[in-house]
Amino acid sequence: MTTLLSAPTIDADPFCDEVLADPIPLQRALREAGPVVHLSTYDILAFARYEQVHAALVDWQGFQSGAGVGLANFRKEPPWRPPSLLLEADPPRHDAPRRVLQKILSPRALRTLREKWLADAEALVDEVLGDRSGTVEIDAVPELTESFPLRVFPDAVGIPAQGRENLLPYGDHLFNSFGPHNHLIEAGEPRAGELLAWTTAQCRREVLAAGGFGADIWAAADRGDILPEQAPLIVRSLLSAGVDTTVHGLSALLHAFATHPGQWARLRADPALARVAFDEAVRWESPVQVFFRTATRDIEIGGRTVPDGHKILMFLGAANRDERRWGAGADRFDLGRDPSGHVGFGMGIHQCVGQHVARLEAEALLTALARRVEHLEPAAPPRRHLNNTLRSWESLPLRARIA
Amino acid sequence: MTEVVHAKQSRERANAGTARVAAIHTEADGVVSLVLTDPAGGRLPDWAPGAHIDLVLPNGCTRQYSLCGDRWDARSYRVGVLREPASRGGSAYVHETLREGELVGLGGPRNNFPLVPARRYLFVAGGIGITPLLPMIAQADLLEADWSLLYGGRTRKSMAFLDELARYGERVRIAPQDEVGLLDLPRFLGEPREDTKVYACGPGPLLDAIAVTTSGWPRQAVRTERFTARDRAAGVRDTSFELTLARSGRTVVVGPDQTVLEAVASTGVDVLSSCRQGTCGTCETTVLAGRPDHRDSILDDDEQQAGDCMFPCVSRALGDRLVLDL
Numbered sequence: 138m139t140t141l142l143s144a145p146t147i148d149a150d151p152f153c154d155e156v157l158a159d160p161i162p163l164q165r166a167l168r169e170a171g172p173v174v175h176l177s178t179y180d181i182l183a184f185a186r187y188e189q190v191h192a193a194l195v196d197w198q199g200f201q202s203g204a205g206v207g208l209a210n211f212r213k214e215p216p217w218r219p220p221s222l223l224l225e226a227d228p229p230r231h232d233a234p235r236r237v238l239q240k241i242l243s244p245r246a247l248r249t250l251r252e253k254w255l256a257d258a259e260a261l262v263d264e265v266l267g268d269r270s271g272t273v274e275i276d277a278v279p280e281l282t283e284s285f286p287l288r289v290f291p292d293a294v295g296i297p298a299q300g301r302e303n304l305l306p307y308g309d310h311l312f313n314s315f316g317p318h319n320h321l322i323e324a325g326e327p328r329a330g331e332l333l334a335w336t337t338a339q340c341r342r343e344v345l346a347a348g349g350f351g352a353d354i355w356a357a358a359d360r361g362d363i364l365p366e367q368a369p370l371i372v373r374s375l376l377s378a379g380v381d382t383t384v385h386g387l388s389a390l391l392h393a394f395a396t397h398p399g400q401w402a403r404l405r406a407d408p409a410l411a412r413v414a415f416d417e418a419v420r421w422e423s424p425v426q427v428f429f430r431t432a433t434r435d436i437e438i439g440g441r442t443v444p445d446g447h448k449i450l451m452f453l454g455a456a457n458r459d460e461r462r463w464g465a466g467a468d469r470f471d472l473g474r475d476p477s478g479h480v481g482f483g484m485g486i487h488q489c490v491g492q493h494v495a496r497l498e499a500e501a502l503l504t505a506l507a508r509r510v511e512h513l514e515p516a517a518p519p520r521r522h523l524n525n526t527l528r529s530w531e532s533l534p535l536r537a538r539i540a
Numbered sequence: 541m542t543e544v545v546h547a548k549q550s551r552e553r554a555n556a557g558t559a560r561v562a563a564i565h566t567e568a569d570g571v572v573s574l575v576l577t578d579p580a581g582g583r584l585p586d587w588a589p590g591a592h593i594d595l596v597l598p599n600g601c602t603r604q605y606s607l608c609g610d611r612w613d614a615r616s617y618r619v620g621v622l623r624e625p626a627s628r629g630g631s632a633y634v635h636e637t638l639r640e641g642e643l644v645g646l647g648g649p650r651n652n653f654p655l656v657p658a659r660r661y662l663f664v665a666g667g668i669g670i671t672p673l674l675p676m677i678a679q680a681d682l683l684e685a686d687w688s689l690l691y692g693g694r695t696r697k698s699m700a701f702l703d704e705l706a707r708y709g710e711r712v713r714i715a716p717q718d719e720v721g722l723l724d725l726p727r728f729l730g731e732p733r734e735d736t737k738v739y740a741c742g743p744g745p746l747l748d749a750i751a752v753t754t755s756g757w758p759r760q761a762v763r764t765e766r767f768t769a770r771d772r773a774a775g776v777r778d779t780s781f782e783l784t785l786a787r788s789g790r791t792v793v794v795g796p797d798q799t800v801l802e803a804v805a806s807t808g809v810d811v812l813s814s815c816r817q818g819t820c821g822t823c824e825t826t827v828l829a830g831r832p833d834h835r836d837s838i839l840d841d842d843e844q845q846a847g848d849c850m851f852p853c854v855s856r857a858l859g860d861r862l863v864l865d866l
């Protein structure tokens with residue numbers, strides 16, 4: 138394929154352990170190589186600069202999602218689970234599910250949750266910090282960034298308390314499945330069927346509590362806005378995409394503050410910065426690092442032609458640190474920056490439909506922490522958890538000085 | 541004391557929500573279609589069948605028109621405009637004065653009439669009511685749903701887009717009143733069926749007749765839209781207005797070539813945004829006083845009427861002054 142080879146070639150495997158542990162050097166190399174890069178390991182074209190990633194994300198007509206947003210091409214191979222009606226669907230099939238979910242998760246709809254989540258966050262922070270004074274050491278991942286979403290989000294969806302511990306491994310395997318069939322996927326495979334079955338079982342009408350997002354989705358089916366058989370798959374989208382991503386976004390946020398102490402002081406002085414802080418952390422660490430699309434025709438981008446039916450790989454994390462867009466300080470976490478327009482939630486018709494939920498969770502947790510913690514710093518080096526799609530964490534030891 | 545800052549105007553682009561009239565075509569007696577493009581040649585905001593836009597005409601009139609083009613073409617919109625006999629300046633202006641190449645203001649798209657999934661659709665159009673149904677039909681066909689259209693009008697010559705519908709053959713029934721009389725709705729709609737949705741758009745009497753004919757149907761199976769565009773107050777989007785940020789005590793003048801978001805940023809106040817197209821909801825801001833001129837794709841018509849919040853990446857003010865909770 139001359140069109141593929143005429144782009145600068147990079148041999149590195151973006152899904153190997155070293156890169157997953159620290160993707161920043163490869164991101165830099167990809168951006169420098171050119172607007173469109175040929176990844177020889179998978180024989181696909183990739184974009185790492187903001188301009189091309191943004192352009193490809195919004196062009197749903199040229200770059201479809203329905204052939205899968207991972208490396209697997211659903212035109213040629215069957216997916217491991219029934220495709221998502223949102224993430225892995227194009228218009229017109231994508232329209233109704235998206236419309237229903239967008240309404241249920243809109244900022245206006247979330248207003249009723251706000252007070253409760255702020256109170257929940259305060260309660261959790263009080264449990265974790267206790268009535269201690271001086272300096273406290275915590276592992277932020279299990280104690281805060283996993284426990285807070287797992288405390289509020291499944292309740293908001295309306296699933297029972299039992300079995301919630303399955304949500305994280307299910308999401309982890311799902312996001313691994315967007316990459317190549319490597320050892321990460323293999324490690325998840327033995328439990329995949331069981332986790333999928335559990336998740337699917339939570340999406341049934343009779344399981345979901347009244348008043349939750351899940352019941353709202355079934356109500357949309359009763360109104361005829363979606364078909365009844367679509368409702369469980371849309372609930373599944375919430376459970377698939379709503380937990381791991383938020384957990385890692387929150388971890389990124391606390392890691393950012395611990396490593397940029399001046400920014401914590403700034404937040405304490407102006408707690409209204411909590412909202413901007415989360416988006417800046419999502420820009421800076423990009424919990425969702427990469428997504429694929431498939432060209433629907435020969436399509437030109439960045440001066441190259443992507444042939445019909447070919448997968449492209451968009452490096453969202455790299456675009457979010459592109460100096461061409463963010464300036465020389467792109468690698469810094471900076472509350473003085475306007476992170477608007479980052480592609481950490483995607484862009485266009487597939488832009489993260491749960492982004493307002495994630496922002497509210499982050500605002501609640503950060504507000505509660507900022508009230509009690511005067512200073513944050515790393516207590517030990519953080520430990521990454523490797524995932525083919527997510528910039529993910531296993532442990533984030535922090536030392537907090539109580540105010 | 542408030543501090544007045546005259547914000548710098550952004551130079552790269554015209555107004556958020558400006559379109560160029562790229563072409564005007566005669567579609568039937570008394571019907572023209574407008575093809576609208578972004579003056580800078582970029583993408584226009586995404587839409588789905590049933591969506592309408594607000595068109596702000598150079599004479600200040602704001603009118604709503606259903607989009608009836610091809611959503612796979614991201615660089616143009618098409619609307620059909622019927623010359624209303626009792627026009628108060630909207631359709632008469634489009635038919636008599638508007639010329640190719642002119643700029644018009646654009647709001648939305650918004651969708652109060654979305655196409656929901658079904659195995660079978662029955663479409664009923666009266667006159668210019670065909671416009672929102674055209675893209676619905678294209679999609680129903682694409683999805684290989686079982687569908688048919690009953691399309692009525694005064695005379696064959698007054699009915700727009702007949703040539704485009706011709707390719708669907710048997711599925712389309714053309715019923716001009718001077719040839720076949722009133723539409724035979726009971727016969728076309730038949731008995732209610734679980735798998736069927738009815739979509740209808742047209743003048744009041746037609747929709748009333750559909751309501752009577754389908755009175756025994758489940759309510760959610762029948763979806764209608766009246767094409768008589770609801771008049772809105774004339775937009776003042778192209779002039780400056782004063783913006784007060786209540787919490788920070790700043791006042792700024794929003795210039796004609798700048799968004800509210802840009803004006804707010806120029807005072808040093810941060811509003812988080814993302815899509816900057818009025819589609820994602822990130823920049824939602826509470827309105828404390830003044831009437832917003834909504835240009836977003838998020839709020840439905842009732843929510844827009846409430847006027848208690850707005851999306852400053854695209855929306856402006858109807859009056860001389862707006863107060864936001866910022």
Ligand code: FES
Nearest residue numbers: 814816821823853
């Ligand atoms: S930034 Fe998306 S609605 Fe304003």
